[in-house]
Amino acid sequence: MKKEFKVIADLLPKNVRVLDVGCGDGSLMSLLIKEKNIEARGLELIEENVKKCIYKGLSVIEGNAETELHQFPNQSFDFVVLSQTLQAFYNPEKVLKDLLRIGKSVIISIPNFGYWKVRTSLLFFGKMPVTKTLPNTWYNTPNLHMCTIKDLFHFCLEKNIKINRVIGVNEDKTSEIKKSNLEIKNLFSKLGIFLLS
Amino acid sequence: MSNKLENIKKLNISKPLLLDCKQTVKNFSLAYETYGKLNESKDNAILVFHALTGDQFVSGINPVTKKEGWWVTAVGPGKAIDTNKYFVICANVIGGCMGSWGPKEIDKKTNEPYGLNFPVITIRDMVKAQETLLDHLGVEKLLCATGGSMGGMQLLQFCATFPNKTFSAVPIACSTSHSAQNIALNELARQAIMADPVWDKGEYLKKNTQPKNGLAVARMVGHISYLSEKGMQEKFGRKLQEKADYEFSFDADFQIESYLRHQGYTFVERFDANSVLYITRAMDYFDLSRQFKGGLVEAFKNQKTKFLVISFSSDWLYTTKENKDTVIALNASGADVSFAEIKTDKGHDSFLVNEQEFLKTLKGFIDSMHIKFKNEKRI
Numbered sequence: 001m002k003k004e005f006k007v008i009a010d011l012l013p014k015n016v017r018v019l020d021v022g023c024g025d026g027s028l029m030s031l032l033i034k035e036k037n038i039e040a041r042g043l044e045l046i047e048e049n050v051k052k053c054i055y056k057g058l059s060v061i062e063g064n065a066e067t068e069l070h071q072f073p074n075q076s077f078d079f080v081v082l083s084q085t086l087q088a089f090y091n092p093e094k095v096l097k098d099l100l101r102i103g104k105s106v107i108i109s110i111p112n113f114g115y116w117k118v119r120t121s122l123l124f125f126g127k128m129p130v131t132k133t134l135p136n137t138w139y140n141t142p143n144l145h146m147c148t149i150k151d152l153f154h155f156c157l158e159k160n161i162k163i164n165r166v167i168g169v170n171e172d173k174t175s176e177i178k179k180s181n182l183e184i185k186n187l188f189s190k191l192g193i194f195l196l197s
Numbered sequence: 198m199s200n201k202l203e204n205i206k207k208l209n210i211s212k213p214l215l216l217d218c219k220q221t222v223k224n225f226s227l228a229y230e231t232y233g234k235l236n237e238s239k240d241n242a243i244l245v246f247h248a249l250t251g252d253q254f255v256s257g258i259n260p261v262t263k264k265e266g267w268w269v270t271a272v273g274p275g276k277a278i279d280t281n282k283y284f285v286i287c288a289n290v291i292g293g294c295m296g297s298w299g300p301k302e303i304d305k306k307t308n309e310p311y312g313l314n315f316p317v318i319t320i321r322d323m324v325k326a327q328e329t330l331l332d333h334l335g336v337e338k339l340l341c342a343t344g345g346s347m348g349g350m351q352l353l354q355f356c357a358t359f360p361n362k363t364f365s366a367v368p369i370a371c372s373t374s375h376s377a378q379n380i381a382l383n384e385l386a387r388q389a390i391m392a393d394p395v396w397d398k399g400e401y402l403k404k405n406t407q408p409k410n411g412l413a414v415a416r417m418v419g420h421i422s423y424l425s426e427k428g429m430q431e432k433f434g435r436k437l438q439e440k441a442d443y444e445f446s447f448d449a450d451f452q453i454e455s456y457l458r459h460q461g462y463t464f465v466e467r468f469d470a471n472s473v474l475y476i477t478r479a480m481d482y483f484d485l486s487r488q489f490k491g492g493l494v495e496a497f498k499n500q501k502t503k504f505l506v507i508s509f510s511s512d513w514l515y516t517t518k519e520n521k522d523t524v525i526a527l528n529a530s531g532a533d534v535s536f537a538e539i540k541t542d543k544g545h546d547s548f549l550v551n552e553q554e555f556l557k558t559l560k561g562f563i564d565s566m567h568i569k570f571k572n573e574k575r576i
Contacts, residue, residue: 041533050537051558054505057565061524061536071525 005031007167007174007193008081008107012036016078019043019102021065022085026053033058041077043068066090069098077103084109084133084191086152087143093159100161105197112168114148114186133190149192150182156196165195205253205260205296206230210329217319217482227326228296229253229288232272233280235335240570242336243278243563244327244363245287246344246351249419249476250468252295255287256280261295262467270551277560282567283340288330290323290351292476294469297326301402301469312471313399320347320483324354328362338364340570341563345369345548346515347476350483353523356504357485357496364573365503365566367559369548370512372519373493373526374484379514382422383477386415390470399471412470413461420460425511425544429453493526500532503569505562507555509547510540535562 005028012018014036020029023042026049032038042060044050053060063071065082066089080103082095087110089095099106111133112118121129128138136142147155149168156163166177168189177185177192205228213223230253235242245255247267256272258265272278272285289297292315300315307314331339342363344352349371356366375383393411395401401408424432433453437443440450449455489495504527508520517538527534539555541547547555 047537047540050535051554051561054535054537054558055561055565057562057569059503059533059535061528061534062538063521063536071521071528073529076528076531 003169003172003174004083004109004191004193007169008032008083008109009035011107011165011167011193011195012038012079014038017041017076019072019077019080021069021080021082021099023049023053023058023060024083025049026056026058026060028081028083029053029058029060030056065095069095069102072102074101075104079103079105079107081107082109084111086110087145087147090144092145096161100196105164105195107193107195108152109191109193110147110149110152111143112149112186112189112192113146114150115190116187119187131190148186149177149189150186152192152194153177153179153182156194162197163194164197167193167195169193207296208330208333210326212329214322214325216316216322218316220316222298222316225291225298225326226296226302227288227291227298227330228293229286229330230255231287231334232256232285233283235284238571238574239335239337240340240574241282241567242284242286242331242334242339244331244339244342244355245272245278245285246324246327246342246348246355247287247290248344248346248348249473249480250416250464251348252293253287253289254295255285268549270549271556271559277556278343278563279560283563284336286330286334286336288327290476291326292318292323292472292479294472299469300399300471300475310402312402315471315475317478317482318475319479320350320354321358321488323479324351324358327351328355328359331362338362340567341365341367343367343369343559344371346371346545347480349515350375350480353485354483356500356502357488360499361501363502364570365505365562367505367507367562368520368523369507370509370515370520370545371523372515373496373523374486375481376519380481382418382514383481385418386477387474389414389418390473393470396470399474401470407465408470409462409465412465412468412473413458415470415473416461416464416468417457420457422514423544423546425513425542427511428542428544431542494530497527497530497532500527500530502532503566504532504534505558506534506536507548507558508536508538509543509545509552509555510538511542512545512547514545 017039020042029040050062080099118129168175168185169191207226251267254266255268256266289295291298300311304311349368352368390411393408396408436452438452438455486492508517524536
């Protein structure tokens with residue numbers, strides 16, 4: 001989803017240091033370097049993607065975010081970005097803690113399980129939803145801990161994680177999410193992007 | 198062998214070099230070879246550091262042994278390190294035996310080969326000597342420096358001792374210090390040489406001979422450690438060497454035995470036994486963290502060099518874990534570091550053989566660094 005990367009890029013100031021956890025083929029890193037002159041580093045599990053990044057001249061470390069975040073020193077990045085991966089970890093809480101340790105701020109995006117189409121799929125068809133943002137079926141999905149924007153919002157409050165901004169994304173439209181409009185935005189956003197610290 | 202060495206390129210280093218053992222040397226020779234041409238903007242120079250038994254002849258045909266250079270799989274026209282595009286430099290390490298100052302050279306004080314009178318050198322000594330060569334060749338800053346195994350260790354030392362002398366660096370299958378297992382294997386090699394009566398406390402060259410049996414066993418130890426268990430099993434298994442059944446003798450019945458003997462006895466034709474002692478010692482003494490008060494973090498402080506650390510999944514000599522420790526240290530120092538593990542059964546040897554995934558990664562990195570380096574130079 002290109003819009004997601006655009007929103008993330010807009011959230012970032014120029015010339016900062018960013019760690020992209022689960023950086024894939026480096027598309028986001030390339031965008032951040034080009035548009036914001038950002039010093040970007042990536043961590044990526046899939047060998048093929050690691051090579052794609054290397055060929056593009058991007059800095060990437062092959063490794064597993066679940067077990068290898070310890071190698072990054074405290075507060076060594078201005079921002080840590082985790083794009084649509086939080087739900088795929090065995091222990092998202094531990095990963096999130098690590099991200100907040102490494103980065104002064106953290107940007108997390110999640111596919112929203114509270115989106116109305118997801119809800120109707122379960123409600124009317126009694127089947128696990130398959131959508132553009134959640135393209136896998138129940139038996140082959142990498143997502144172990146699906147959550148909604150509301151879930152993550154409450155989680156942050158509970159754990160005393162400071163929520164600076166939450167942005168809901170639906171196709172090309174974005175909107176600010178606050179405590180006051182959380183219910184409605186949780187219904188109509190396909191994606192939630194959180195800026196935490 | 199000495200006659201053949203007369204025509205190779207040598208730099209006489211006249212500037213005194215203070216070795217780690219506190220001896221100072223001057224007017225010693227460093228043998229080297231180059232491939233390709235240094236371009237006008239001088240942004241295409243790549244320095245290669247060789248491994249334990251390597252030499253300066255990276256590519257093409259080695260003029261002394263008449264065999265292919267040790268890294269022809271990676272370096273040459275159209276190869277991963279393309280000599281049509283890049284200027285590749287490699288020097289024989291001091292302590293070596295391909296023309297550089299080493300234990301088989303003549304000691305001017307005695308007019309005899311040094312033997313054990315040669316000082317115990319270190320990886321840092323090797324690297325300092327090679328840095329002099331860059332000035333001589335007119336290279337101010339390298340595009341890239343690379344090396345596998347001991348070559349990788351030299352590279353890490355080079356980056357720590359001469360920060361930002363290279364725009365990018367690819368340490369391959371190496372570590373920031375030699376592990377107990379690696380010291381043990383080197384000790385096995387040394388003991389094999391020293392147990393050969395011909396070795397004669399390193400004096401054999403005076404009698405114009407070579408402790409072939411000991412040196413061959415030393416090489417066999419090495420070759421076992423360069424392969425992986427799986428790779429060895431797949432390649433050799435229990436296959437017999439040109440025979441239908443066991444011979445009930447101690448000849449080489451199995452192919453693996455024959456392979457090791459062949460590797461061992463061809464090695465003695467081209468290598469000096471004392472050089473093995475000196476170079477393995479240098480590897481064992483290597484511990485980058487020991488050189489800096491603040492340890493490894495201090496060693497890599499203020500690095501602008503862009504690193505790509507590469508390991509091989511089946512390498513048990515310099516494991517992925519050890520390579521990752523280098524990455525962690527670089528990360529902790531804030532250096533720009535990438536890391537890739539190549540999945541292969543070819544063991545430590547992977548960087549020397551035709552391992553496509555490795556070669557593609559190496560090429561992809563160096564080519565992309567060249568573009569960045571050119572841009573940096575333009576600014």
